[in-house]
Amino acid sequence: MRLDRPRIGILVGMAIATATSLDVHMGGELLFADVSFKLEPRERMTLSGRNGAGKSTLLRLLAGELAPDSGSLVLQKGSRVALHDQRPPREAEISLGDYVFSGRTDMLETEAELERLEAAMSAGDGGEETLGAYAAAQQRLEHGGGYRWRDGVLAVLRGLGFGGEEEAQRSLSTFSGGELTRASLARALATRPDLLLLDEPTNHLDIPSLEWLERYLRDLDAAVVLVAHDRWFLEAVGTSVLELEAKRARFFAGPWHAWRKEQAAREIARGKAIERQQAEIERMERFVERFRYKATKARQAQSRLKQIDKIKREGVEAEQRDRRNLRFSFVQPERPGKVVLKLVAATIEVPGRTLLADAKLEVERGEHVVLVGPNGAGKTTLIETLAGSREPAAGSVRLGHNVKIGYLSQHADTAAGEGSVLDAAQRQTGLSGQKARDLLGGFLFSGADVEKPLDDISGGEQRRLSLAILVAGGANVLILDEPTNHLDIESREALEDALLAFEGAVILVSHDRALLEAVGTRTLVCEDGELCSHQVGWATYQRERDEREAAAAAATQAAKPARGGRRRAAAPSKKAARKASRLAERIEQAEAELRQVEEELSDPEAWSSPGRAERAGERHAVAKRAVAELYEQWEEAEGEVSAAGDPG
Numbered sequence: 001m002r003l004d005r006p007r008i009g010i011l012v013g014m015a016i017a018t019a020t021s022l023d024v025h026m027g028g029e030l031l032f033a034d035v036s037f038k039l040e041p042r043e044r045m046t047l048s049g050r051n052g053a054g055k056s057t058l059l060r061l062l063a064g065e066l067a068p069d070s071g072s073l074v075l076q077k078g079s080r081v082a083l084h085d086q087r088p089p090r091e092a093e094i095s096l097g098d099y100v101f102s103g104r105t106d107m108l109e110t111e112a113e114l115e116r117l118e119a120a121m122s123a124g125d126g127g128e129e130t131l132g133a134y135a136a137a138q139q140r141l142e143h144g145g146g147y148r149w150r151d152g153v154l155a156v157l158r159g160l161g162f163g164g165e166e167e168a169q170r171s172l173s174t175f176s177g178g179e180l181t182r183a184s185l186a187r188a189l190a191t192r193p194d195l196l197l198l199d200e201p202t203n204h205l206d207i208p209s210l211e212w213l214e215r216y217l218r219d220l221d222a223a224v225v226l227v228a229h230d231r232w233f234l235e236a237v238g239t240s241v242l243e244l245e246a247k248r249a250r251f252f253a254g255p256w257h258a259w260r261k262e263q264a265a266r267e268i269a270r271g272k273a274i275e276r277q278q279a280e281i282e283r284m285e286r287f288v289e290r291f292r293y294k295a296t297k298a299r300q301a302q303s304r305l306k307q308i309d310k311i312k313r314e315g316v317e318a319e320q321r322d323r324r325n326l327r328f329s330f331v332q333p334e335r336p337g338k339v340v341l342k343l344v345a346a347t348i349e350v351p352g353r354t355l356l357a358d359a360k361l362e363v364e365r366g367e368h369v370v371l372v373g374p375n376g377a378g379k380t381t382l383i384e385t386l387a388g389s390r391e392p393a394a395g396s397v398r399l400g401h402n403v404k405i406g407y408l409s410q411h412a413d414t415a416a417g418e419g420s421v422l423d424a425a426q427r428q429t430g431l432s433g434q435k436a437r438d439l440l441g442g443f444l445f446s447g448a449d450v451e452k453p454l455d456d457i458s459g460g461e462q463r464r465l466s467l468a469i470l471v472a473g474g475a476n477v478l479i480l481d482e483p484t485n486h487l488d489i490e491s492r493e494a495l496e497d498a499l500l501a502f503e504g505a506v507i508l509v510s511h512d513r514a515l516l517e518a519v520g521t522r523t524l525v526c527e528d529g530e531l532c533s534h535q536v537g538w539a540t541y542q543r544e545r546d547e548r549e550a551a552a553a554a555a556t557q558a559a560k561p562a563r564g565g566r567r568r569a570a571a572p573s574k575k576a577a578r579k580a581s582r583l584a585e586r587i588e589q590a591e592a593e594l595r596q597v598e599e600e601l602s603d604p605e606a607w608s609s610p611g612r613a614e615r616a617g618e619r620h621a622v623a624k625r626a627v628a629e630l631y632e633q634w635e636e637a638e639g640e641v642s643a644a645g646d647p648g
Helices: 055-062 096-122 128-143 146-159 177-190 207-219 231-237 256-269 274-291 295-309 379-386 421-429 433-441 447-451 459-472 489-501 513-519 538-558 575-601 610-645
Strands: 007-011 017-026 029-039 044-048 070-076 081-084 195-199 223-227 240-245 248-252 339-350 353-364 368-372 394-399 405-408 477-481 505-509 522-527 530-534
Touching (some): 017 055, 044 055, 055 240, 081 177, 146 177, 146 207, 177 195, 231 513, 240 256, 339 379, 353 379, 353 522, 368 379, 379 505
Parallel strands (some): 007 070
Antiparallel strands (some): 017 029, 240 248, 339 394
């Protein structure tokens, strides 16, 4: 049904949000029309479309920040909505913790009400109205996570790469722009919304944080709508795709790669660029093969391969699509010596901190190496050292015979300076006017685009200009630090194709796991002050690491008492192990006592008089302290067990 007037309302039923025939104009021009979809709990819809298609606008519509020109948008009654976009927090002087906790105003208000009611009851107010209000507030508290709801918020902060409570006390003004973006994401997640809206949530996340976010979203009961350029993330999280193209929308019920294959099949059905679309289908098949490395995804990925068998036939209407795509290749490089780069006993430092000590590395001709590690481990500093932008504190970097390095920093400073895009290309490459224009044309700079002042170009344009300059340089060793920053999916895939075909050596730092796995034949890991080399691609390295960590976790769990339960120590014949086992039994008893006290506290009768309230509070504090002390003793005993079992 098409509505002539916009309507935003409340829906009573299963769907979290229902959009019907949404029309939106921007600046007098139609942005999109007749957009319809329905979102239910645990559905994670990804938005696809080129820049300017209206993805971010649609998120703002769902968040209630904008209204459609016509159509209806109906939300489930009482539903909470949270939006994470690229805007930094407005409050600069509050702490990180206060900012993120402020997303749970419901819990903060409930705690304040409980505190007020407890004070009233302690003062002798035992009336039915007060007790009823207290019971209702207790129920809201339990529904929102109980007394330990703050632990859940702190877990979100840790998952996104922040430290513990100490870092939560820091003022927002002390964090970098990337950290503030992560703080904004943490606040959106911490609200426990029914509808979660995410605009580029993967920006500024390292791989461990990305994987944590994927697990978090898959376990979430909310409906999720997201925009992202990370192919691995889209595949891991998405359950459906809303494609915004040519001012219209097309909904696809299925994962991201299956939609891409279906999209390419549609193009083949229309007789358009058959060879290229067949290549797109083959690319998605390769992607799924690489994605299968996660055991939990193997069956899912296999079933998804079959979904391309059914192709939607929607007629051969003329679509005014922007079909320009970044396509480029590196020139044939000069042949260097066998070893192109060598790091010898190097110490890599930043002020006040040693990142790597006695680091060694050899890269051979034609080798494609990927460098991974958590944020702050020193990847960028190491890359800058290898590229010659900084000196090691000790040791040396040696280049092989006939080596020419091409370096792309994550800040795209190769495209900095005065003048226009064309001026920068000529200045950096030495090409003449027309040759420089031809080069830029291959990177989607056409017509007046080449005359844009460097100060006015977007992040994506700056990255494309840097890639154009890199391609024209004729390097036989490429050192790339986050080359996919600000690039859309099509441009990332063009870079992937070019690097796969490049016959020189590559050293690549990226959080784009699809690019890492496609390009790398060796994985370097920069972590805990060490640089380790693994003669496998990224996915194989990650699978082996996951298996090692799972085995270690299982071994640890076997020796650890579970909360509310008991597990025997691994070596019961030893004195320390017997001590740990006895402590496990005492922990079980103490936790049972703590639960009993908490059950009493949830009964309004416990607060019927000041004396009873005080005694209940004291018992709760004593029980909690007993559990904490027993765990400390158990951890000490476990340390003795480990020490006794260590032959060294």
